[in-house]
Amino acid sequence: MNFDDAALARLMALAQAGDARAYAVLLEQCRRWLARFFRNRIPPGKIDDLVQDVLASLHAKRASFDPARPFLPWLAAIARYRWVDQLRRDYRGAEVELGADQAVDSDEEVITARLSLATLMGQLKPAQREAIALVKIEGLSIAEAAASTGQSEALVKVNIHRGLKRLAAAVESD
Amino acid sequence: MSVERTIEALVADLAPVTPLRPRRGLALTLAAAVLACSAVIVVFGLRDDVRALAPEPVVIIRCLLLAVLGCASSHAATQAARPMVGRANNGWAWALAAALTVPAAALLLFMRLMWSGAAAGPGDFDFSLTPWCFGISTSAALLIGGALVLWLRGGAPTNLARAGWLVGLASGAFGTLAYSLHCPSNSIYYVGLVYSATVALCAVLGRLVVPRLIRW
Known part of the structure; x- marks a missing residue:
């Protein structure tokens, strides 16, 4: 079952008040939304890690959500922030890790990474x-x-x- | 750890929170600005005309422009603590444009002076107070910017560079406002050049320093 933005905003407001059941439902919905959001932006093998990163950020910064405003633009801003962070880390990591012994896990991963990079580049x-x-x-x-x-x-x-x-x-x- | 385990851990860790209120951040910034103004008045004293409640027109104009710029940029900075895609908050840009009319007017007057060959008024080009302006304004800005940064750290700004510019602009405008209550100069050239440079310096410092302090 997919929830609309108003329902997600209500769940988040309940979570801010400490309702664990609403929060569990909300996080599951966020997980699905984030997986779709990142699908064409990063290699598939990294989606789970980034989704977890965003969920942890959502948790740490849940007070910054305004219940009077839409939920998804708030979530998208956090997702984008974490994505940029990941991009920076990847570039920094690439500087250290890329070398003669570089291992490639899957062709699909490389192609997806190159496609999303190509758009940005x-x-x-x-x-x-x-x-x-x-x-x-x-x-x-x-x-x-x-x-x-x-x-x-x-x-x-x-x-x-x-x-x-x-x-x-x-x-x-x- | 799998996503399912992460979700379980986050749910288990849930505790009630009070939603962030940008108005509180704005109130804190204004309180810091009032404190900075009070400190400047206590330590350096008020201008005579301001104390007599009969300020020169140039003092009224510069104070109002700096106050509007400070309020607009503080408002935008505190709003930046809440992540949101596709919502612009550009009132500060209009306030900045209004404040830039002072250096623009100073430049036009200077060109007219050069063109006519007339003599400048007494004190028009006296820039001897510049070190005091920089010193007092930036010290006051440090206090105001510090309060704003402390508040922003509790939020979730997603555009750190923009937040840095806004914090610098807000603290610079309020810090210069605090100094202007003491500043004895009535010269439009002094205000146009030195005040603008001070606010610009604070904005650049904000852009360089603040993002590191509010990154999350």
């Missing part, structure tokens, strides 16, 4: 896109990327920094 300037693709996705060092693109090492770093900021902004304003 399309919003970057060509030099930023190239620098991020080479260093953060292909795993080249800054020096190798500089040699490959003809940009100076400093410029590669600047393009990566500005590109990541633009990516985060693109996700936030989605």
Whole structure:
């Protein structure tokens, strides 16, 4: 059974008052909604982790919901915030983890990740896109990327920094 | 841990909460602004014309513009504590545009002065008070911004950069307002240049520092 926004807002208001049964129903509904929300945005293998992250944030910040306002825009804002956070962590992790011994779990995961990335990367300037693709996705060092693109090492770093900021902004304003 | 186990754990941990009220955040910010103004008055004293309840027009204008800018940006900052997609709160931008009329007027007057070759009035270009303006305004802004940040940490701001700008703008406007009650200058050039630079400095500091303090 799917609940409409008004019903979810009522459940959340009850949860704020301490009603555990309403909260359990609400979290289950949120879980389904979040799984759909993230389906085309992140690799399938990471959806559960991110859904749990968002549910934990929802729990920690449940006082910030205004019962007089719609519920789903509130949930979507938290989901988007956590998604950007995940994106940043992934990029930081990729800097450390990407290397010769990089393991790939499934083709589908890689394709989905690349599809969602491709949409976002399309919003970057060509030099930023190239620098991020080479260093953060292909795993080249800054020096190798500089040699490959003809940009100076400093410029590669600047393009990566500005590109990541633009990516985060693109996700936030989605 | 599976999602089901996470949900069970969260339900088990549920306790009643009081919904966040942005009006309380706004009230706290205004209280901090009043405290900052009082501190400036006690430590440095009021302008003579303000004490006599007959302030110069330029003092009335600058105080009102700074107060409106501070209120509008504080309101937007406290609203930012509640996550919401697709809801703009841009009143602060209009208040900022109104406040920018002062430096714009100063620039136009300066150009007219240059064009006509007339002599400037006494004290028109006296910027010797600038270090005091920066020092007192930013100290007051620190108090006001600190209160706002403390309150925001209890919320869930999702656009940290925007929240940082707004906190800086609000605290800078109120901090400069506190200083303006003491500031002896009546020069439109001084207000247009030094006050604007002080508010801008606070906004930039807010953008740089606040996101790290309110990240969740």
